[in-house]
């Protein structure tokens with residue numbers, strides 16, 4: 398399951414970052430592909446660290462309403478605090494990923510520019526890491542391909558010529574120019590639309606070595622926590638929600654005497670239970686007030702999308718049934734499958750209770766947090782209808798003992 402952790406998880410993580418209201422924009426995938434185009438033949442990225450860092454270069458952007466590709470202007474990027482800080486947040490996150498620690502510095506400097514006009518530090522010339530400059534160039538090529546009218550390959554080559562000594566060094570330009578001479582710019586043509594990026598990516602990643610790392614369950618959990626931060630960053634009222642759900646679900650499962658491997662699976666699914674929300678427009682998630690019928694239909698889709706995303710990642714396949722069924726009700730009135738009672742996977746029933754506990758005890762866009770007493774009342778009321786009564790009994794025991802140190 399953990400044989401190829403980064404090659405399996407990081408493309409998925411970067412897709413989650415790139416989910417937009419209109420669909421996926423494949424920004425990270427294209428920046429990684431262009432980085433590979435620049436470094437592949439010359440052996441500059443023997444251990445794959447540049448490729449995988451490129452894949453996560455904008456991981457620090459979550460929580461900003463719009464993706465950074467919607468801020469093409471450098472001065473606006475520098476004046477927007479959440480944008481200006483994204484390289485530093487990204488570096489902090491990536492530092493934790495096994496095998497990618499060195500890539501954190503490339504990410505920190507991926508918006509520095511050779512002439513010193515970049516950010517966050519305004520570094521200049523060869524003070525900027527070479528590999529960060531590779532990602533800088535790849536990032537700009539992605540933005541160029543989004544312009545309308547779209548420049549052709551010669552237009553991209555011309556842009557790169559014009560930017561040497563400004564955005565990046567002569568040496569970086571030479572690397573671009575060598576790659577371009579080798580294939581006449583054909584690779585750029587092959588990835589100039591989102592759909593094309595999708596198909597090229599799965600072939601290219603097979604040729605990229607995975608950075609050497611000690612792969613363990615802890616490593617997987619580190620990456621799942623990053624997933625949960627991005628999912629929760631999607632809207633304002635859910636800071637650390639998924640991490641708390643994972644913790645509550647873990648403790649409930651443990652108190653029920655479930656075996657260790659299954660408990661871990663339940664905890665890991667807790668991190669991802671809202672995964673599908675990344676595909677739901679923010680105007681619905683953040684709506685201060687009741688949702689219309691149509692909006693409910695859209696929001697209900699998230700359960701199935703959660704399943705689909707988890708199921709498409711080898712390392713997460715086992716979790717998909719739990720993640721996808723966390724909105725089912727004990728009495729069969731939930732979604733997406735209308736499953737009933739024991740037909741709902743046990744882990745999903747536990748996550749449903751953990752999710753409700755945290756939802757009730759947190760402020761939401763349409764109401765304030767409930768008191769602990771009120772939340773306990775609601776859980777009791779939901780027993781047999783929304784929730785598995787046995788799980789509610791265990792959860793109440795933990796709540797009464799104040800295991801999670803919740804405010805009364």
Ligand SMILES: [Fe+2]
Nearest residue numbers: 454455465508
């Ligand atoms: Fe960026």
Ligand SMILES: [Fe+2]
Nearest residue numbers: 454455465536
């Ligand atoms: Fe970017």
Ligand SMILES: [Fe+2]
Nearest residue numbers: 638670671752
């Ligand atoms: Fe949730």
